[in-house]
Amino acid sequence: MHRLNKIQKILKTYKLQVVNTKKGKHPFKVKGIILGTTRHHTYPLKVHGKNPEISKSYLNGIIEEFNLPGNAFTT
Numbered sequence: 868m869h870r871l872n873k874i875q876k877i878l879k880t881y882k883l884q885v886v887n888t889k890k891g892k893h894p895f896k897v898k899g900i901i902l903g904t905t906r907h908h909t910y911p912l913k914v915h916g917k918n919p920e921i922s923k924s925y926l927n928g929i930i931e932e933f934n935l936p937g938n939a940f941t942t
Contacts, residue, residue: 869926869940870918881935885912902934 883899
């Protein structure tokens with residue numbers, strides 16, 4: 868698991884960002900263009916509190932949805 872601020876830094880290298888839409892059940896979303904395409908996409912994040920940990924299942928979802936390399940979140 869990684870903290871939200873670390874994930875934001877990693878996603879920035881892929882030109883993705885975490886935004887707070889302030890709407891719906893999961894207001895935090897990862898937004899950007901799917902790697903290798905021109906298609907825009909959003910992916911919901913379950914975020915509660917200040918700088919929370921993001922579970923591995925959400926990280927794997929981000930990797931799949933945005934076509935990121937499998938080792939994008941490994942350190």
